[in-house]
Amino acid sequence: MLEINNLCSGYRGVQVLNEVSLNVPKGEIITLIGANGAGKTTMMRTLSGTVETMSGTILFQGKPIEFRPTHYRVEKGLIHCPEGRELFPNMTVEENLLLGAYTIKTKDKIRENFEKVYNVFPRLYERKSQRAGTLSGGEQQMCAIGRGVMADPKLLILDEPSLGLSPKLTEEMFVLIMQINQTLKTTILLVEQKVADTLEIATYGYVLQTGRIVAEGPAAELKNNSIIHKAYLGI
Amino acid sequence: MELLFQIILNGLIWGSIYALIAIGLSLIWGVMDIVNFAHGDFLVVGMYVAYSVFAATQLDPLIAAPIAGIVLFVVGMLTYYLIIRRVEGASLLIQIVATFAVGLFLKNLMQFIFKTDYLLIKDEQQSFFSGSVTLFGADINSAQLATAVISIIVAGIFFVFVYNTRTGRSMLAVSENPYAAKLMGINITKINVIAWGLGAAIVGISGALLSKFYYIFPTAGAHFGLLSFIIVAMGGFKSMWGALVAGITVGVVEALASFASNSSLKVAFVFLVYIVVVLIRPKGFLGK
Numbered sequence: 367m368l369e370i371n372n373l374c375s376g377y378r379g380v381q382v383l384n385e386v387s388l389n390v391p392k393g394e395i396i397t398l399i400g401a402n403g404a405g406k407t408t409m410m411r412t413l414s415g416t417v418e419t420m421s422g423t424i425l426f427q428g429k430p431i432e433f434r435p436t437h438y439r440v441e442k443g444l445i446h447c448p449e450g451r452e453l454f455p456n457m458t459v460e461e462n463l464l465l466g467a468y469t470i471k472t473k474d475k476i477r478e479n480f481e482k483v484y485n486v487f488p489r490l491y492e493r494k495s496q497r498a499g500t501l502s503g504g505e506q507q508m509c510a511i512g513r514g515v516m517a518d519p520k521l522l523i524l525d526e527p528s529l530g531l532s533p534k535l536t537e538e539m540f541v542l543i544m545q546i547n548q549t550l551k552t553t554i555l556l557v558e559q560k561v562a563d564t565l566e567i568a569t570y571g572y573v574l575q576t577g578r579i580v581a582e583g584p585a586a587e588l589k590n591n592s593i594i595h596k597a598y599l600g601i
Numbered sequence: 602m603e604l605l606f607q608i609i610l611n612g613l614i615w616g617s618i619y620a621l622i623a624i625g626l627s628l629i630w631g632v633m634d635i636v637n638f639a640h641g642d643f644l645v646v647g648m649y650v651a652y653s654v655f656a657a658t659q660l661d662p663l664i665a666a667p668i669a670g671i672v673l674f675v676v677g678m679l680t681y682y683l684i685i686r687r688v689e690g691a692s693l694l695i696q697i698v699a700t701f702a703v704g705l706f707l708k709n710l711m712q713f714i715f716k717t718d719y720l721l722i723k724d725e726q727q728s729f730f731s732g733s734v735t736l737f738g739a740d741i742n743s744a745q746l747a748t749a750v751i752s753i754i755v756a757g758i759f760f761v762f763v764y765n766t767r768t769g770r771s772m773l774a775v776s777e778n779p780y781a782a783k784l785m786g787i788n789i790t791k792i793n794v795i796a797w798g799l800g801a802a803i804v805g806i807s808g809a810l811l812s813k814f815y816y817i818f819p820t821a822g823a824h825f826g827l828l829s830f831i832i833v834a835m836g837g838f839k840s841m842w843g844a845l846v847a848g849i850t851v852g853v854v855e856a857l858a859s860f861a862s863n864s865s866l867k868v869a870f871v872f873l874v875y876i877v878v879v880l881i882r883p884k885g886f887l888g889k
């Protein structure tokens with residue numbers, strides 16, 4: 367689905383990612399974990415094209431996309447739910463979701479996607495006429511993910527969906543993410559700092575440290591990896 | 602009582618054209634976060650388009666208004682494409698200077714073509730909305746009444762477009778959160794081009810309407826440009842409804858002020874009301 371080779375990128379004058387390679391096979395949940403400032407968000411922005419690629423390649427469904435604009439990548443089904451939700455606060459939940467379906471051309475398909483989203487997040491249906499800015503943190507996160515699902519993602523990139531959620535809500539969120547993966551058959555690239563929970567639902571994981579991949583492996587193995595133990599699980 | 606009604610009605614008429622001018626400014630401001638200091642000059646170009654159409658074909662400015670809209674749509678798009686696109690993300694000062702330069706260029710271009718004479722479109726033979734009508738006992742210049750009604754209709758069409766079409770909604774999205782809008786698959790450059798085109802077209806139409814009863818000269822835009830900044834600030838940045846409400850408010854305040862004191866003091870009263878509004882509601886009527 368997504369194949370990243372030797373990717374370098376960053377901001378004006380500062381390189382953040384250094385020769386990162388990563389692979390997301392179709393149908394799976396792949397996770398990228400790393401501490402604050404490791405470059406996870408930068409990586410996701412580079413994938414969606416809101417940060418420019420300096421060198422390296424990004425193959426999406428076999429085709430290079432690293433020099434394509436963001437709207438092209440979205441049309442192809444690469445959907446990035448950004449860190450911090452980034453909703454349209456003065457618009458209603460429904461209007462937010464509708465904007466998520468911006469690249470979907472037919473009314474029937476949009477209606478179908480609304481149903482999908484409301485099935486996974488019944489809470490959003492109850493709140494559909496409420497302004498997104500007035501939702502609770504958990505509801506806002508649901509709205510952000512729902513907005514991503516509205517675009518018929520082939521690959522859904524979730525950047526810290528648990529940010530600001532209580533442990534209980536985080537667990538619920540992970541269940542919902544798994545549900546999207548299984549019932550909607552959406553491939554997911556999940557960025558997280560809640561490592562233990564994440565490794566429960568992911569199939570394979572990568573560890574990013576100051577812009578480099580320092581460990582990778584099947585989720586079950588990473589749970590026992592000593593780097594991860596020391597750095598993230600605090601055991 | 603009847604006099605008061607007459608004054609307020611007059612204010613409403615001026616207010617609706619102010620509102621239309623300000624909506625054009627508010628659109629560009631909202632979508633791009635750039636203050637267009639060429640706004641008043643766009644208006645003047647619209648006036649000269651109406652004048653030229655009239656000089657060439659004797660067609661009334663009210664009929665020339667769509668032509669002015671189209672010309673200014675192109676001017677707006679070119680302004681974005683040739684100039685503004687290059688200063689996106691630059692500092693506020695650089696952006697202000699860039700739009701100011703566009704305005705200066707247009708002002709001088711108009712002066713070069715039409716000289717500095719005060720021009721007036723005198724439509725004696727055709728008498729298309731000339732004379733006056735009596736409305737509930739108030740005497741109203743029918744040309745002004747017609748422009749006010751057309752202004753409101755144009756504003757209405759514009760609002761329907763913004764809130765009910767895919768392109769309109771994506772303009773609102775870019776205005777609220779450009780980063781998220783990009784992630785929705787919206788081509789921001791395309792939306793910016795359309796916003797500049799539409800914003801300029803609206804003020805171009807306003808200029809054509811205004812030329813029905815207002816003198817045309819290269820610097821006529823200064824006053825209206827200034828007023829529209831106040832209106833947008835008073836209505837609330839990024840709120841086009843706010844611009845509508847504030848535009849009409851400013852028209853009425855002006856009319857009342859020039860009656861109560863002296864017509865040359867009316868702008869001072871507008872500022873006074875602006876200051877009071879911002880003291881009570883720092884974000885304007887409908888600012889978020």
Ligand SMILES: Nc1ncnc2c1ncn2[C@@H]1O[C@H](COP(=O)(O)OP(=O)(O)OP(=O)(O)O)[C@@H](O)[C@H]1O
Nearest residue numbers: 377380382400401402403404405406407408409449
């Ligand atoms: N817009 C920006 N301009 C310049 N530097 C930036 C920008 N955004 C992030 N950085 C820098 O890039 C580095 C990586 O940041 P990034 O946001 O990708 O980390 P992260 O792994 O997502 O961290 P977190 O877990 O806190 O979200 C940091 O050193 C940060 O200061």
Ligand SMILES: [Mg+2]
Nearest residue numbers: 406407408449
């Ligand atoms: Mg981050």
